[in-house]
Amino acid sequence: MYNSKISGLGYYVPSHVVSNDDLSKVMDTNDAWIQERTGIKERRHVVNGDGDTTTSMGVKAAEIAIERSGLQKDEIDFVVFATLSPDYYFPGPGVLVQRDLGLRTVGALDVRNQCSGFVYALSVADQYIKTGMYKNILVIGSELHSKGLDMTTRGRGVSVIFGDGAGAAVLCREEDTSKGILSTHLHSEGEHAEQLALTAPGMGKRWVTDILEEEDSENPSYYPYMNGQFVFKHAVARFSEVITEGLEANNLTKEDIDLLVPHQANLRISQFIQHKFKLSDDKVYNNIMKYGNTTAASIPIALTEAWELGKVKEGDTVVLAAFGSGFTWASAIIKW
Numbered sequence: 001m002y003n004s005k006i007s008g009l010g011y012y013v014p015s016h017v018v019s020n021d022d023l024s025k026v027m028d029t030n031d032a033w034i035q036e037r038t039g040i041k042e043r044r045h046v047v048n049g050d051g052d053t054t055t056s057m058g059v060k061a062a063e064i065a066i067e068r069s070g071l072q073k074d075e076i077d078f079v080v081f082a083t084l085s086p087d088y089y090f091p092g093p094g095v096l097v098q099r100d101l102g103l104r105t106v107g108a109l110d111v112r113n114q115c116s117g118f119v120y121a122l123s124v125a126d127q128y129i130k131t132g133m134y135k136n137i138l139v140i141g142s143e144l145h146s147k148g149l150d151m152t153t154r155g156r157g158v159s160v161i162f163g164d165g166a167g168a169a170v171l172c173r174e175e176d177t178s179k180g181i182l183s184t185h186l187h188s189e190g191e192h193a194e195q196l197a198l199t200a201p202g203m204g205k206r207w208v209t210d211i212l213e214e215e216d217s218e219n220p221s222y223y224p225y226m227n228g229q230f231v232f233k234h235a236v237a238r239f240s241e242v243i244t245e246g247l248e249a250n251n252l253t254k255e256d257i258d259l260l261v262p263h264q265a266n267l268r269i270s271q272f273i274q275h276k277f278k279l280s281d282d283k284v285y286n287n288i289m290k291y292g293n294t295t296a297a298s299i300p301i302a303l304t305e306a307w308e309l310g311k312v313k314e315g316d317t318v319v320l321a322a323f324g325s326g327f328t329w330a331s332a333i334i335k336w
Contacts, residue, residue: 001132002174002177003179003181004126004129004172004181005171005172007069007070007172008064008066008067008069008070008169009068009300009304010062010304011166011167011304013165014045014050014052015044017043018146018163019042020041027155029160034160037266038160038268038288038292039271040288040289042291043162043163044165045163052144053087053144054083054085054093054143054166055087057142057165057166058083058097060166061167062138065138065170066170069172074104076101076138077135078107079109079140080094080124080137080140081097081109081121082112082117082140082141082296084114084198092110093140094109097138109124111296113330114196114328115295115324116322116330118296119263119320120330121140121141122332123330125171129171136173137171139169140166141167141168141297141299142165143296148198149162149223150220155223162292162293163293164294167298167299167300167302182335183333184246184331184333185245186328186330187242187328190327192230194225196225200222206219206221232266235323235329236272236273238327239273243321246319246321246331246332250333254279257279257317257319258316259283259316259318262284262286262322263322264287264291265288265293266288267286267289270286285305285311287302295324299320313336314336316336318335319331319334
C-alpha cells in the first residue's frame with residue numbers, strides 16, 4: 001500500500017481582468033455591493049478569439065505542474081479532469097488533454113462534481129496510486145464560466161461571483177505512508193440538487209431539440225440558478241463537518257492545521273470557517289478577491305499560489321475543503 005504525494009503544481013488564468021466596476025456597466029450592481037456579499041474585487045474572463053478553452057487552460061496549468069514535478073510527459077500514467085464547463089457535451093476534456101499534451105494512450109477520466117470536483121478528482125487519483133495501479137497521475141480542475149453567465153441585472157446574483165481559470169497537480173507514488181495524502185472524505189446530498197443547478201440542455205427536462213423549437217433566449221433555464229442564502233447556510237455547516245471528519249480520521253486537531261485552503265466560493269464562508277476553527281490569518285489562504293469563484297479550479301489555483309508564496313512547506317499539514325452544487329462536499333488531509 002502506498003500514499004500519493006503532490007510533486008508538482010501549476011495554474012493558469014486568462015489575462016483579461018474584469019473588475020466590479022466593469023460589471024456595473026452591464027448590470028445594476030456596484031463594487032461595494034459585490035464586495036460586501038462575496039469579498040470579490042475582480043475576476044478573469046476569457047476573450048473571444050484568444051484561444052482559451054476549458055481544455056487549453058487545463059493544458060497550460062498541467063504543463064507547469066508536470067515541469068515542476070520533474071517528470072517527463074511520457075511518465076504520466078493517467079489523467080483525471082474535473083470541470084462543470086467542458087468544451088463539448090461529449091467527449092469530456094480528459095481525452096482532449098491527453099491529445100493536446102501529447103501523452104501516451106493513457107486513460108482519462110472526467111469528474112463532474114462542480115465546486116468539490118478537484119478534491120473528488122484528487123481522491124480518485126489517490127486511490128489508484130494507493131492500490132499500486134498507477135504511479136504518476138495528472139489531476140486538473142478547469143472552468144470557463146464567463147461564456148455561460150447571464151450578464152444582465154437578472155443574473156447578477158450568480159454572474160458577479162464566477163471567473164475563469166485552471167489549476168493542476170501531479171500526484172506521484174510515495175512509499176513513506178506518513179507523507180502525502182493521508183485521507184480524503186467525500187459526501188453528497190442530492191435532495192438539494194436544484195438549489196444550485198444549470199438544467200438546460202439536459203436529457204431530463206430540456207434538450208437541444210426543445211431549445212431550438214422554442215428559441216427563447218429569455219428562458220432562465222439556460223443560465224445557472226443559485227439559491228444563495230440556502231447554499232450559504234448549508235456550506236458553512238458542511239465545511240465544518242468535513243474538515244473535522246478529516247482531522248479526526250488522522251488523530252489531528254485544529255491546532256495541527258498549518259494551512260487551510262478552502263474552495264473559493266465566498267470570502268464570507270471562508271471567514272466563518274476560519275473563525276469557527278480559530279485559525280490565524282496566516283493559516284488560511286484565500287484568493288477569491290482576485291479570481292472570483294472558479295469552481296473546480298479554485299482549490300488548485302489557490303494551493304499553487306500558496307505554494308509559490310512559500311506558505312506550504314515540507315512537513316506541513318495542509319487541509320483542502322470544498323462544498324458546492326450537488327450538493328457535494330469533500331476534504332483532503334495532506335502531510336507535505
